[in-house]
Amino acid sequence: MIGDLDEALATTRSIRRRLAFGEPVDRALIRACLEQAVQAPNGGNRQGWRFVVVDDQTVIGQFADYYRKASEAYFAADTGMDPQVREAAQLLARRMHEVPALVVGCLAGRLAPGASAREMSGFYGSIYPALWSFMLAASARRLGTSLTTAHLAYEREVADVLGIPYETTTQVAAVTVGHILGGGVGRGPRRPADEVLAWNRWRESAG
């Protein structure tokens, strides 16, 4: 049980190059993953989350138009991104209209300008565990996912496309969903835990 869980945590990665673009995903599979997602802890057990699952290709195409515009600007501005990640993300942007399904994670409310660090952290902490649970559950079902926030530069426009009430509901992220091409998924390149943890007192990282 520990081994299986650890394997799932270590091998659920952003699937972009190996996504089966254009191959539909059964709604029952997506629903099953969301059934796990809604068990996640969240602030005060308010469960202010809502999930708009998009699998209509016309709607995905409208989303993709905004996504591409937003991500072009984003890539132009961001110079610190890992080149491999950038390449995969650009591929996803180009082919976003062929993604089989999208889960747009939303949370009731909207942070006021000048929200405190506590308010921001509490807000996003009330939906990101659920979205990550969704991705883990998807991975166990051989579905590949990738979480992206680039389109939020056009959050109002995407809200209009999906009918989301912008003033009272915040879009937090979109998760792309599709079958995975090829065999197993290995671990991602990460710094070991010992380099990023400290006991009882901050220390500068080994580099």
Place this chain on the structure above:
Amino acid sequence: MIGDLDEALATTRSIRRRLAFGEPVDRALIRACLEQAVQAPNGGNRQGWRFVVVDDQTVIGQFADYYRKASEAYFAADTGMDPQVREAAQLLARRMHEVPALVVGCLAGRLAPGASAREMSGFYGSIYPALWSFMLAASARRLGTSLTTAHLAYEREVADVLGIPYETTTQVAAVTVGHILGGGVGRGPRRPADEVLAWNRWRESAG
């Protein structure tokens, strides 16, 4: 494999009443959970996360003093919280100084005032999956966790206690860690997925 993962996702809940207060947790267990946590996806694979693990009871006591002050103000202001959650959270606040260990999750950088929704979501989305992975890995090892952000009202003071460079590093959340008292952990009370999902177009929830 699907069954085991689903079980872990559904039964990893905030452990507060059933936390073994005062019973130390082996550092090797906490490190093993962090080894899983750092495999989580994160924006641009920047891995800006740092984890300060506190298991020195003097330091936990200093944290607990700020935590109690912050959470008293929080509970007084928040009237919409589930009464059961409130009671458990108040218990945790009272006994915070007896918590065996704390993992303070930090992220490089600090959002500027007036940060956009995209910036905020991208920021918190680059650490919350790792924190939730930590909690899932802990649960598989029979450790109980609970994620809290209440102390961030005193983020500067806690940064001083832990030596965290406040200007360049944001504390996102603290996760309490301890052994779990009693038998298995069941599912939390949640609205079913069908009430919070919509296909292709927003719909008002069933209530």
